Amino acid sequence: MSLALQNQKDSFGANRTITIQGLNKSYGEHSGAAGGHIHYIIKNVDLVIHGGEFFVLLGPSGCGKSTLLNMIAGFISKTDGRLRIGDAEIDKPGRDRAVVFQQADSSLFPWLTVWQNVEFGLKMKKVPKRERRAISDQYIDLVGLTGHDDKLPRALSGGMKQRVQLARVLANDPEILLMDEPFGALDAMTRRTMQKELVRIWSQTKKTVVFVTHDIQEAILLGGRIGIMSQGPSSKISHIYEIPLDYPRDVSAAEFYEYYKQIQAHFDE
Numbered sequence: 001m002s003l004a005l006q007n008q009k010d011s012f013g014a015n016r017t018i019t020i021q022g023l024n025k026s027y028g029e030h031s032g033a034a035g036g037h038i039h040y041i042i043k044n045v046d047l048v049i050h051g052g053e054f055f056v057l058l059g060p061s062g063c064g065k066s067t068l069l070n071m072i073a074g075f076i077s078k079t080d081g082r083l084r085i086g087d088a089e090i091d092k093p094g095r096d097r098a099v100v101f102q103q104a105d106s107s108l109f110p111w112l113t114v115w116q117n118v119e120f121g122l123k124m125k126k127v128p129k130r131e132r133r134a135i136s137d138q139y140i141d142l143v144g145l146t147g148h149d150d151k152l153p154r155a156l157s158g159g160m161k162q163r164v165q166l167a168r169v170l171a172n173d174p175e176i177l178l179m180d181e182p183f184g185a186l187d188a189m190t191r192r193t194m195q196k197e198l199v200r201i202w203s204q205t206k207k208t209v210v211f212v213t214h215d216i217q218e219a220i221l222l223g224g225r226i227g228i229m230s231q232g233p234s235s236k237i238s239h240i241y242e243i244p245l246d247y248p249r250d251v252s253a254a255e256f257y258e259y260y261k262q263i264q265a266h267f268d269e
């Protein structure tokens, strides 16, 4: 492991803990027969995500997973409650967090090559060119894109673009990676490859990962813990499953299927 990655690995700890207490999000106030009520998207969310853990938010479509992730990102303001990283209350985006979106296309600059996209944030931070190149090369290598440095995004497959997005985010060295169904637009085989790669990258960098999905199998493949969000409105974390299986995980293993059945039954209740 390179020195830069080792340093990142050594630097995580309690200051990266995400603590959420009584968090509410509502949009607007609507009149009702009883004289008015507030429409809550999420209500009374309590959750602690530890520094360095791989935490999955799993729930049905529209329950509020992206809303919660975007609140942690600082893109969406809370209505009330507490949301902290370490001791700091979150009320805006910060360099400690980065978001990986489902559509890599909308986050990459089409006129920049792979390595220019990856080094972009470093350039904005005025990191010297030689250092930028070294850091970019390191992350291009980490995501398995060595040899594709000079290609433009239009010459890449969907999976490769998602790797570029990941390398760019990692090059900025955020402490927390917020991933919103990042593999949702990929075909099944590429998706499986990317899931394996993400586990490998996470185990090397030990970033805190908060990963949103509505796919139970993906949640069990990736998550150290899985927080189940209830159907909205007024969604909350209804249960947390610990998944103590070793990585890489085998979807055909009996233990894997046991977790699948338990979680499926949770949604069928």
Ligand SMILES: Nc1ncnc2c1ncn2[C@@H]1O[C@H](COP(=O)(O)OP(=O)(O)OP(=O)(O)O)[C@@H](O)[C@H]1O
Pocket: 027, 041, 059, 060, 061, 062, 063, 064, 065, 066, 067, 068, 214, 232
């Ligand atoms: N700006 C907004 N104003 C009003 N309602 C909103 C706004 N943004 C999101 N919502 C509502 O909040 C709810 C939760 O949306 P969100 O995108 O967080 O769900 P999700 O679980 O991520 O869904 P999916 O899995 O389909 O992406 C939805 O009912 C949505 O219509």
